């Protein structure tokens with residue numbers, strides 16, 4: 001099995017790289033076909049969760 005890598009971006013999203021399947025609360029896939037890199041929101045402000053939409057910069061999210 002190939003490793004999946006997740007990096008915490010400073011004051012931003014999680015960057016996840018690998019062959020992964022992301023599903024919503026209803027079990028529906030929200031992964032993009034063929035994509036291997038995702039930026040997942042960790043500020044809570046994204047309008048298209050679970051993905052980052054850049055809102056973290058607007059709200060000046062600061063990661064610890």
Ligand code: FES
Pocket residue numbers: 012013014040041042043044045046047051052053054055056057
């Ligand atoms: S981390 Fe980018 S919108 Fe939340």
